[in-house]
Amino acid sequence: MSSTTIPFETLSQRIEQIFLNVGACPAQAGAVARVIAKGERDDCKSHGVYRIAGLLRTIRAGKVDATSDPVLDDAGGGVIRVDAQGGFSPAAFELGAPVLAERARDLGVAALVINDCTHFSALWPEIEALTDMGLAGLAMCPSYAVVAPAGGTAPLLGTNPIAFGWPRPDRDPFVFDIATSVAARGEIELHRQQGKPLPQGWALDAEGQPTTDPEAALDGAMLPFGAHKGSAIAIMIELLAGSMIGDRTSREALDYLGSTTILPNHGELILAFAPERFSAGGAAAAMASAETLLGGIEDQGARLPSQRRFAARARAQAGGIPLSDAEWADLDRLRDVGLD
Ligand code: NDP
Ligand code: PYC
Numbered sequence: 257m258s259s260t261t262i263p264f265e266t267l268s269q270r271i272e273q274i275f276l277n278v279g280a281c282p283a284q285a286g287a288v289a290r291v292i293a294k295g296e297r298d299d300c301k302s303h304g305v306y307r308i309a310g311l312l313r314t315i316r317a318g319k320v321d322a323t324s325d326p327v328l329d330d331a332g333g334g335v336i337r338v339d340a341q342g343g344f345s346p347a348a349f350e351l352g353a354p355v356l357a358e359r360a361r362d363l364g365v366a367a368l369v370i371n372d373c374t375h376f377s378a379l380w381p382e383i384e385a386l387t388d389m390g391l392a393g394l395a396m397c398p399s400y401a402v403v404a405p406a407g408g409t410a411p412l413l414g415t416n417p418i419a420f421g422w423p424r425p426d427r428d429p430f431v432f433d434i435a436t437s438v439a440a441r442g443e444i445e446l447h448r449q450q451g452k453p454l455p456q457g458w459a460l461d462a463e464g465q466p467t468t469d470p471e472a473a474l475d476g477a478m479l480p481f482g483a484h485k486g487s488a489i490a491i492m493i494e495l496l497a498g499s500m501i502g503d504r505t506s507r508e509a510l511d512y513l514g515s516t517t518i519l520p521n522h523g524e525l526i527l528a529f530a531p532e533r534f535s536a537g538g539a540a541a542a543m544a545s546a547e548t549l550l551g552g553i554e555d556q557g558a559r560l561p562s563q564r565r566f567a568a569r570a571r572a573q574a575g576g577i578p579l580s581d582a583e584w585a586d587l588d589r590l591r592d593v594g595l596d
Contacts, residue, residue, distance in 0.1 A: 260584050261576030267305075268293040274308060274590050278315055280322035287346035291377045297577050299568035302442030303378040305583050307519075308590050311344075311376055314518040320344060320374040326351045334359060334366045340373035345524060348373050349382050356528050357389045364533030368526040369501045375399070376519040379419035380433040380562065386528050387421040387429035390539075395419050396493045397524040400510040403437045404477035406487035409464030411477040414506030414520075415441050416493040423531075425543055430550055432561035436490035437478045441516070444470050444478065474516070497525040 262270075268289045275285035288311065296304035314320045324343030328351055330336045336355050340348035352368045359366035379395045386393035399414030417440075419433035435441075438458045447454055448470035459473030460466060467473055480486035498505035503523030504512060513520055532539035553560060572578075579587075 259578045259580045261572075261578050263576055264293055264297055264572065267296060267577055267579075270587050270591070271305070271308065274312075274587070275322065277591060278312060278322065280315075281325075284322050284324065284343055284347050287350055288344050291346045291381050293577075294381050295378055296579070297569055297572040298380075298565040300378050300565065302440045302446060303376070305579070305587065306442065306446065307376055309586075310517070310519055311374075312590065312593070314374060314376075317513075317515075317518050319513060319518055319521060328352060328355065330355055334363050335369060336366065337369045337371065339371050342372055342521065343374070345370060345373040345375040346377065346381075349385070349524075349526070352526075353382070353385050356526065357386065357391055360391055360528035360530045361533075365527065365529050368528070370524040370526070371501065371503050372521065373524065374519050374521050375524055378433055379417050380421070380431050380565070382526060383419045383421035383431055383433065384429060386526075387423040387431065390423050390530075392423065392529040392531055393419075393421045393526065394529075395524065395526040396497045398494055398498045398504065398506040398509060398520075398522050399441070400513060400516060400520040400522075401506045402441055402478050402510075402516060403480055403490065403506075404460060404464075405491070406480055406484040409460060409477065411510075412507055413480065413487070413490040413494060414509070415478065416490045416497075416506065418489065418493060422546060423543075424547065424550070428562065428566045430546075430560060430562070434481070436480055436486045436493065438481045438486075439478070441478065444473050448474065497523055501525055 271292050272285045272289035275288055292304060292307055315322050321342040324341035326341055326348040327339045336352055338348045338352040348370045356366055356368040375397050382395050383393045396418040398416055401411045403413040403415055404410055405412055415435045415437040417435050422430040453468040454470055454473055456468060459476060459478050461472040461476040480490055494505045501523045509520040509522045531542040535542040
């Protein structure tokens with residue numbers, strides 16, 4: 257399969273134009289484009305260019321407002337809110353993140369609550385925005401009900417991602433970003449598109465029986481990672497980033513959408529920690545302790561999460577982002593298709 261390589265800025269502008277063409281405002285289109293281009297740059301195919309068609313379907317279905325202006329509600333305390341006003345999450349995060357960082361530095365820890373957003377992306381771009389500012393971060397959100405709880409047979413939980421980041425002096429940060437399902441929903445869809453069977457243990461069919469057929473899995477239920485353990489974390493995310501913040505759980509998000517072919521509207525919870533405020537030895541002691549731990553892992557030859565991604569980023573920064581001819585043609589088609 258032949259491919260083209262393009263610089264990050266070029267890809268980002270191509271994507272932005274697709275959203276401007278369908279009436280998105282510049283702030284929404286730009287923020288969405290940057291997040292998708294980062295996904296492609298870091299070889300996170302399930303949250304890269306592939307996502308654009310689903311976002312356009314969501315606009316077409318009237319389930320997201322691509323012209324919305326997020327509103328910040330900051331009373332000066334430890335909880336900062338951004339009402340995304342039915343828009344996409346990246347513009348809401350870009351509005352709230354600097355206030356979150358400032359408050360975490362003041363108080364040691366602060367929370368950003370985003371309400372009423374369509375969340376379609378990986379969480380690591382948000383986490384890295386915090387680690388870039390010297391903060392540790394923890395982010396989570398529901399999605400829509402496509403995952404059966406451990407021991408159950410029918411979709412109720414979301415693929416509910418959770419991500420954590422720790423800043424490292426003069427190094428890439430420590431970041432993990434995981435779906436609490438065995439795989440992200442996007443991976444199942446990519447297997448279907450490519451006609452590939454799923455690995456065992458990813459999903460159940462509509463009768464609650466194990467399946468490796470992506471089509472049957474999309475009609476049935478995905479499974480949580482780590483059986484009851486992943487299931488418990490997914491439930492925690494429903495409670496903290498759904499019920500607690502007064503937003504939709506994954507079940508409610510799916511009821512609102514009526515379809516899994518478009519992207520869900522719900523909330524998100526992002527916590528930021530200023531390491532220097534927690535340790536009597538200040539930031540230096542916390543960083544030194546962390547480096548001992550992380551170095552010990554690397555010394556065993558184990559790879560840290562995000563190392564694959566950072567390697568892909570380094571390749572893309574040196575030689576451009578590789579896109580297959582089909583992906584490149586798809587960008588042209590999506591630019592021309594509009595909302596028809
Ligand atoms: P993966 O299982 O591919 O990876 C999860 C994490 O584990 C990554 O940080 C990855 O780093 C790391 N990792 C993978 N293999 C290893 C290894 N052998 N050793 C050490 N670390 C490893 O991703 P998921 O399928 O769980 O999730 C994919 C994405 O989907 C996430 O970015 C998530 O935010 C997103 N998502 C978003 C949703 C939403 O509603 N917005 C819903 C569900 C998922 P690396 O990347 O370097 O491989
Ligand atoms: O891949 O599971 C997923 C997903 C759902 C919403 C955004 N990504």
